Amino acid sequence: MSVPTDANSTVPEPVEGSVAEADPLVTGEARQREPRWKRLPVIWQLRRSTGLQRGMLIAGMVLCAVFLIAAVFAPLIAPYGFNQLSDAGGNFPRQGAPSAQFWWGTTVGGYDVFSRVVWGAQTAVLTVVLAVALSIFLGIALGLVSGYLGGWLDRILVTIADAIYAFPSLLLAIVVSIMISGGESGFISGILAAAISITVVFVPQYFRVVRAETVRLKAEPFVESARVLGASTPRILSRHVLRNATRSLPLIITLNASEAILTLAGLGFLGFGINPTAASEWGYDLNRAISDVAGGIWWTGVFPGAAIVLLVLGITLVGESLNDLSDPRLRIRRRPKRVPRRTATAMKGAA
């Protein structure tokens, strides 16, 4: 599964001399005039957006928010437990059509589809958070070390990263997840396995961006002078790299998050996921829905599938809008008079 973006804009290599608002100087100054909360990454971009771009960003944020709320308040929202098979009124029907009692029907296992979808948000969000956190941490650490030290270590790491890059990621995820969970499909082990396997797939991306930035910065004169002044180079590097990478990292993060959801679902679909009594997982539900299709039973598959699509849509919308807003070629320009002069000049220079 790839991402429908041309790479140049999706995962921008920190190209030398590219300026625009990503230039720490410009952003720094522009931002200093705003209250702190308005300078937070997403909100900053939201305020700068306009027209359709703003609409898409907001739509994405709303979608994400809905799923976040579903994840956090799942116990309150879902009418039944994710593994509940009966209530006071007796056993739930199997493959029951949507009704007043079961809004979205029941599955072949006798679970309530609506409840499973809501609880599934929890599993998905947890996996995403874990996967993203792990990938960022490892990717940045490795990228810094590799870029800073250079030499044979750097070569080896780059070659390995390229190799992993060329590996069918789902296959890698399957094998890694079997290794990690030892085939045990409980809640914790399932989420961990999915998260770590996604990490393995995604570390090369962070690694590449951070490494390139480190290599570039290492040659900068100010690093040299800082070293003379006695500051430790890794420290300087990490600060500057991180600051510079903030431009592209949010994009990779949203990509990473959507990929995490799709991988989790893919694992679940292929039967390497979490068992249904341990947690609700959309991919698993889709797997079981496959055999319902021939009988025309649509509700067991359509709802969990739609949940996957909508959540990924939400995240990608946010990511894409951020991308567009940071790419001057793609940003919808506001009316000139409202654009601070300085930024306008910078934009022209960049385009």
Add this chain to the structure above:
Amino acid sequence: MAFSGHRRRAFSAVALTASLALVLASCAETENIDGGGDGGDSGDGGSIAIGTTDVVTSLDPAGSYDNGSFSVQNQVYPFLMNTPYGSPDVEPDIAESAEFTEPTQYTVTLKEGLTFANGNELTSSDVKFTFDRQLEIADPNGPSSLLYNLDSVETPDEQTVVFNLKSEDDQTFPQILSSPVGPIVDEDVFSPTELTPSEDIVEGDAFAGQYAITDYTENELIRYEAFEDYQGLLDAAETDVITAQYFTEETQLKLAVQEGDIDLAFRNLSPTDLGDLREDENVTVHDGPGGEIRYMVFDFNTQPFGAETEDADEEQALAVRQAAADLLDREALSEEIYQGTYTPLYSYVPEGLTGAAEPLLEMYGDGEGGPDAEAAASKLEEAGIETPVELNLQYSPDHYGNSSDEEYAMIESQLESDGLFEVNLQSTLWDTYNAERVEGVYPAYQLGWFPDYSDADNYLSPFFLEENFLVNGYSNQEVNDLILEQASTPDEAEREEMITQAQELVAEDLSTLPYLQGAQVAVSANDIEGVTLDASFKFRYASLTR
């Protein structure tokens, strides 16, 4: 207007494809494309199309030990011993006679004038070759371990084969000759030392069963033609041509039979689809007993109050197992989850086989097959066990079909009803599962069994002898002796009695708790007749007619 460019491009793409096709077509013209004439496989009444989702690993009997392969081999290879339609017991197939001439000598006399489809003669040397190569190759995926009792094979003359056995009066040996290790192969086609690729077998036409294979695309398509010189136990094939189509998905199989693309679907239809098909007037569902069983194993060391636990107590451990047996509602599992594709099982030897009894039916639950929570509660109370009993229950989600998830979710809720058990249900993928179950990590766990041959012994020896494949710490001297003794008891009634007795003893101990028996289910178009699903557990295409 913005699309004009694309149209041009698309057109050139089409043009390119078309010209490519023309080039290829022109070279094809000069070649002989057969199959156009006799490939039309429907309509002439002489052919039936079968669909399945089984997977074939190998046409070579030495390299496969699975249902999918064996069901093909059953159609195309002869056996020394085979089961006639409708019976679980074996009779000579391409043999004139077969009997113990000495306690350790089993002598088989072949019929005269047997041949393979390629014209080669089928003689005793082919038979010797067959079994020698099984032992020689001993492929890790093959069935050679079934020949554990075979010492050597002798061929005094062209028609006679003498099997020298290690132990005396082995009553299962005739059955083993009908098992996956038994198909007789052509010594001129097969390699004596290594597995023979399926293509070579088809090319060499090394078949001598009711059918011969004419076209073979592995796991996609097999075309069978009746083998006219088959002289075995079974009748000649009723239908000349059978095509077997291999589906990758149960849903496809279901739709195919429903829409008449195939005439018969055999193995495997999902319970959901089967429920649907039972209500469809255009198809007929055929049910028969199946050899597969599902059971729960208790590890005598690590189960609650097991030998290696802190509060080890044999009596209490037994009470826990019996309480579990009381609580199982097999009817619900069979009907709700499997839609009758599995039927309730109350015995160790399943229904249909000689020696089947139902000791668990009366011993546990309400005595009529249903669950009885009060009986369970009182057993636990008598043994002085505080409820709820904590039980770690394991199953494998990827080895016994998709429905294992539902099956065990339901068993969990059955055991937990009335608060007698507190079940901690976990699932583990098969590789790890199989390794861990042997190490005794799982106090109670799911397993299934498919027989190698249709004999009660195959449901007892592997499980309840002192040395068994479960390694769950169960040992009962009396059971052990009975099982060993029945295996060498020539008198059938006496043997059956022993088998029943052994089952009753195990039912009291509950080393394992059997609960479901797989049914064989075939779905056919209404005009198909002769669907035979019997306790031989071999589905023969030869009896099918339209």
Add this chain to the structure above:
Amino acid sequence: MTIADTATPPTAAAGKTSGGGGLGRYILVRFLLIIPTVFILVTLVFFLMRVVGDPISASVGGRLTPDQLNARLAEAGYDRPVLVQYFEYIGQIFTGDFGRTLTDNREISEILVTYGTGTLELVLYSLVVALVVGIPLGRFAAYRRDQIPDALLRIFAILCYATPVFFAALLLKLVFSVWLGWFPLGGRASTSTQLVLDRISGSTGINIIDALRTGRWDLISDVLAHAVLPAVALGLLTAGVFLRLVRTNLIGTLSMDYVDAARSRGVREGRLLRKHAYKPALIPIITVMGMQIALMLGGAILTETAFGWRGLGFQLAQYLGARDFVAVQGIVALLAVIVALTNFAVDVLAALIDPRVRY
């Protein structure tokens, strides 16, 4: 699959080593880099697969005693140190022998050929779908930039990416196979067709070509009917990428100076888009298309599984389930070679088009 997430090919290492050399040297170095990539992948698969289990326990583990099982494992040589097995395998590969599958005893090379054609066929169909859908829609979106159609098309592109292939497959089957009954649920051809096609002398294994050679319309239409749903499922995934790409690049070129110049000469926007901006915008698409082919190979695993399309991806999933490591290694090695070669071709192409890529 993330292979093509960035269109910037893995040139980091290549760029460093090529130094000031010319194009020929760059291409050579880039080509040689394929070897370590494939080597690392094969190694990775080898060790990962040993950790997750073995084919013997997977097939007969539930019916043998631990002793019997160990005896079989020993016989197959799986009890030896992994490193020994590894060097043995690598040695084999160097002699060009990929071995035989463990579960069904077939030549790996034969499997690669037999099922590779199936995958190739599917990927080609999908590419056609992707191009036919992606490029015109991308142009349209660029033309109507920042208007409602643009927004809708972009959401469509994201949806293409956000929909897992198996969910797309489920929806397509539900609607077009079960409800409407237009197309078959799966497979590459129906039995009778397959039977005829297999019997053609000199069968290519690519069904549509074989069918065209017979010239029988019933066969051709049967083969095509089977291809429609899988091709759409896999093709849409890529169509989204093409759509985005065409749009972004067109917008990029539209703001170029020479386009501005044309505009100032009074050329209308529609003509600008068609004549001036279109061709340059296609160049990056060509490079990305190479990557997309590699990517589709990955996507083919799920598509083939979902539609029972017997190609490499389908077989890979089967062998993975049976823990047949020899088969998995062989298939992954082939995929790795194809991906690496495609990346190589793309890099060379990029270098030819834009000399700045070579440092």
